[in-house]
Structure formats: C-alpha cells, structure tokens
Amino acid sequence: MTTSAMTDKLDSTETFGQPAFDRLLEKRIDPAWLTAKRKQAWEVFQSIDWPNPRDENWMRSELRGLRLSKFAPNIDESVEIAEGTPVRLLEGVDVSAGLRSVNGVVVSESLDEGLAAQGVVVGSLSRCARDHSALVERYLHSLICPKSDRFAALQAAMWSDGYFVYVPRNVRVEKPIHLHSAMGDGQVDLSHTLIVLESGAEATVLFESSSPDVTAKGLHCGGVELIQHGNSHLRYVNLQDWGKGCWHFAHQRASVGRDSQLQWTVAAMGAKFAQVDQRVELVEPGARSQVNGVMFTQDRQHLVYNTLQHHKAPHCTSDFLYKSVLQDRSRTVWRGMIKVSEGAQKTDGYQRNDNLMLSDAARADSIPGLEINADDVRCTHGSTSGRVDEELIFYAQSRGFTRSEAIRMIVTGFFQQIFDRITIQTVREALGAAIARQVRQYE
Amino acid sequence: MSHILQIENLHVSVNDKPILRGVNLVIKFGETHALMGPNGSGKSTLGLAIAGHPNYQITQGSIKLDDANLTEMEADERSRAGVFMAFQRPVAIPGVKTADFLRHAATNVRRPDRKEGQDLIPMREFRKELKSKMEQLKIDPDFARRYVNDGFSGGEMKRAEILTMAMLSPKFAILDETDSGLDADAVRLASASIAEIGRDKMGLLIITHHDKLLEHNPPQFTHVMLGGRIVETGGAELARELHDQGYDRIRKSYPDAEAANQQMLAKEEPLAV
Ligand SMILES: Nc1ncnc2c1ncn2[C@@H]1O[C@H](COP(=O)(O)OP(=O)(O)OP(=O)(O)O)[C@@H](O)[C@H]1O
C-alpha cells in the first residue's frame, strides 16, 4: 500500500484495527444483514488507501495533523453528556420528538404519542435496525457508497449508532424533530443519520453537534442520508459546532423524489478541520432543492466543502448558496458542481459562493463547476471573495458604531441573504446568535 | 446650549498628497455656514477630516469641539461627541435594515458611554420615533425595512442621510452636496427638511453648488475654498455672487491658491515617448 505525505501518519491505527472491529461485531446485537454489510465495508476499508492529496476533492485538504491512533471507537458505551455541552437549536422551539447521542451512541429518545400512533419512527438507529429491520435495511447506506473514500468505508463498517427518522405516507409532522450529537473531549463520534419521508410526508429536522467547550478535541466520521419520496417536504437544518480541536469527516446525501421539496440549511462553525461531501440528487421530475450554507471560521480552522447538485431527472430545480466569513488564519474551500444527466431537460440549477475575509491571512478557495449533458437547461453559478470594505466600516463608525460593532454588523448583513431564505425563525435566531458569538473583537 | 467647533490651521493629506493647507474655521451652535468652492478645492476633504475618515491624515493643526480634541478621536468617538456628516456619496450596507442600523446608531450617539452589547433603545419607543420623523420628512415608511442605501436612487440616499441626521440630532452637521442629484421638488423638500431639523438646533456647514438649499437655510457666513484653503469669507450675499457669477473673480484674486488647486486637479504626467 502506498502512502502519501498527507496521510502517512493515518495508518498507524491499531485503535481502528481488526481487534477493534471484531470486538464491535461481538458486542453489538445487529441483524445478520447489518453484520454482513459491516463486514463488506470493513473489507473496503482494509483494501483502499487514504485519500490521495492529488485527488480534486482532497488537494486543498490538510490531514497531516490527524493521528487516528489518538482516538478509539466507542463500542456501544452509553455515557453521560459532558457538562457545558451547548444545545443551540432548542431555544423557543416546541419539539415533537428528540434524540440525543453522546460519543455517537444514543442516550435518550422521545416521541409524541400521537405521532407514534400514526406510524412515525424517531429512534436510535441501532435499535431501529432491529425493531424496524426491513425498513432500515432498505435505506441504510443506499445513498452513500462505502467505497467513496476510506473515511466512508470506516464509518460504514464501524458506525456506532445514530438517528432514524421515518415519516409514513401523507403524515405531516408539524413540530420540529430535534437531534443532538454531543461528543466529549478527545472522544469519537461515528454516528449516522437516516431520514426517510414517504410520499406526501412532511417534517422539519433540526440537527446539531457540539462539544463541551470550544477547544475540545475529537473525531467525527459520519454519514447523513435524506430520502424523500414523491410530494414530500423536508426542512433539514445541520449546525456543526464541534470544539475547535475536532476532526470532522462526513458524507451527506439527499435523494429528492417527484415534486418534492428539500430545504437544507448547513451552518459550519466548529472543527479544526472538516471535509464534507454533500450531494443532492434530484431523481424524479419536479423535485426542488434549496441548500443554504453558512460557514464562519477563525484561528487555523480549515473547512472543505465539496458539493454536488445532481439533476438526474427533467424539470428539477436546485439552488445552492454558500456564504463564508473568515477570520484570523482560517481557510475555507468550496468546490461546487452542478451535474445534469442526459435527458434531464428543463433543469434549473443555481450555485453561488460568497466569501468575506476579515483578515489578510485568511484564505477562501471557491471552485464552481458545471457538467451538463442535456441541451435545454439553465444553469448559473458565481462566486465572490473579498476583504471587508473599509468604507463601510467608516460609514458605520461615523454613525456611532465602534469598529468592532461595525464589523459585526457587516458580517450579519453579509449572512442576511441566507437568513432571508431560512423559513424557520428560531433557526435564524440561533444561527445569528452563534455567529455573533464568533465575531472577534477588532481594534 | 452653547457649543463651538474650532478648526485651526488644518493641514490634511491623502496618501501623503497634501490637500488642505491651513484651514481656519469657527462654527458656533445654531449658526449656518456655507462652504463653496470649485470642484476639487477640498470641501469634501475638510468634511471627511472632521468626521475622522482614516485615509485623511491630519498633518498639522487641530479640530476641537468645545474642549474635546477631535483630532485624537476615532470616527465613532467623534460621532458620539456630536459631529455628523451627510456624505456626498453614502455607501450601501447590504443585509442591514435601515431601521436596525439607525436604532443602533441612535443608541450609541445618545448614550456615548454605552458599552458594546448593552441594551439598545427599546424597539417600540424607537419605532414610534422613527415613524414620526419619517412622516415629518415625507419619507416612505417602507424605507425602514430596506437595507441601508442598498439599491437606493441618488435622491433616496440623500433623503436617508437627512433622516439619519434627524435621528442623531448632532451638535454640528456637515452637509456635503445633500442637494445634488435631486430633482427640483426633492431639492425643495430636502432644503425645507434641513431647515426644520437643523436650523437653530445645531451648527450647520453646508457644502453646495446650488442656491436652493441656501435659500431655505440662509447662511450667516459663506466661505470660499480654493486650493485647500479658505480664501474668502462673507455673508449670504457672497454665496449669491458665486452662484450668479462663478469663481472667476476668486481665481484671479488668489493666484497662489488657484495654482495649488490646478496642481491638485492635474492628472499624472503622461509617460514621455
Ligand atoms: N481619497 C482620495 N484619494 C485621492 N485623492 C483624493 C481623495 N480625496 C480627495 N482627493 C483629492 O483631493 C482634492 C480635493 O478633493 P475634494 O473631494 O475634497 O474636493 P471637493 O471640493 O469636495 O470637490 P467637488 O466639488 O467636486 O465635490 C482633489 O484633487 C481630489 O482628487
């Protein structure tokens, strides 16, 4: 096996070696199909290399500091949430269901009785793999292929638990469902999110991840699969607020069916390094998707987002807007791709990435791309990057704002275009507050 | 109330290029002063230097408001001390609603000791006040919800500057061509508004090339700037003379200042071929 400079230290991973995998299989009570799936993924994990730094998706990434041997998978250990771990998306929200995991293992579940009676399932993925075996078997890792990369393979083999949300045909879940992934300092989270909406179903899911304090370390290697059948409507919010010492790897996929609507809001605030591969597939005519991305980085944070909006069917709409604000020596990479398959006529695809740098040492890479194999389509993309305008700061100062208040306000204004698109007020407020907390004092 | 703004021997450079060369000016609370002068003579520069724009370096002289030395203050401290400038070219702040901007601005200016993060003027109270000021100035209530100067027409921007002045009620206001880019009706409305808000309630320094604004706000003093200096000061009649007859007499009477003005306006020398 060849190793590269980027990943040479990753391999010394006895903590994620065969004994750990064997112990995991032994300790878990998985249905046979799941054990088989895990073993297949484990084979992939053992047979492929870590990502090649020359690979388009990884060439702007930085894995040098990652030592897998410093982490060990949490094998079904249920622990208490660490004191101080914030919950940000619950404020002012009346929820219909909730799940919480600590270090990737679900420790609490709740669901309104009325919804349960209608057949709604909100529960631990490990438990649901047993209790709703056929359902989970049908959808789990149906969108994410373990061969995507070695992190995906590791996660597919060793995922510890996760969140399963299932909304049956024509059931509308009015109140939001709240999912919280907490990770202790130095711990590992290998959780998986699986959300399935049957035809005509509707739900709002608020997902957040957090650490006990801003400096906390950790490793998250996760997956998100959102599956929407015809005429369904999903609003999915994902607030990534890990401690600034965490590694975050995630494959996140959505499959949107006929005349369905997906609104996916991503806020990436935490982690030391994050690599997210986000794909929305529009698989049947009339599917519509909107993705709102907010990134706010500081210190030496380095966030990489590879997004794909894949039009597989005609008459679909995709609209991706990512905005990032960078402080200090932080770095963001956004590589967006609109792919239009043959026959996907009348596609309407839009992608945009705007970056605002608050320091000279910050760096934002923005790489939009189109791959179009149909002739009757409308696809537009664009990106901007720049420093915060001193003239705006002066204007605000001349109206009594201090310099740091002025910057704070300009940053809020920069994100406003995204907030205007977020239809859930409490989410807007929570994200606004999270952003305000992150803006440094500028002198 | 008695306040005084005193500018003494002010020299200002931009990118090390001298623009103002010894400006002296005293404005008392309640007075109206007109500042006139040909293009590029330094009028806006004087205003921006008083407001504290960081690109305008004060190399000599002083600006004082009562006992406070403005020269040593940041722009926001000057604003809180009671200085306001309505800009010739206000900038847009996308995503920030005019009402939110003004609420924060008014809070800071009215409570100069407010620390960051402390409460703003209560929303209801502020809304009421803003609404009545907007009615007074005949500004469409929709304005409040729009982003600061974003997509505003030239005229709307100037109106917004007047509204800002009304909300901040400064001790001294510099109005930099607040009448330019407006149609005849709008100039009349702006002039009347300024008179209503400003006259006797602050010291005004009105920079203008037109006569309408001064008709509504007759100046006690008219200053003529040329080549970065105030070369002549008179009463309202001087403003009328300049408006009717232009700057020929001034240019001829002050050849040194005229030379300096030409020098400032001069483009970079073309490269020798
Ligand atoms: N930020 C700047 N950078 C470079 N030069 C500047 C700057 N600001 C002013 N100047 C120069 O200083 C001189 C005076 O400009 P200023 O804008 O003060 O003139 P003004 O009297 O306001 O003219 P107008 O009547 O056209 O508004 C001009 O030569 C101008 O080019």
Ligand SMILES: [Mg+2]
């Ligand atoms: Mg000017």
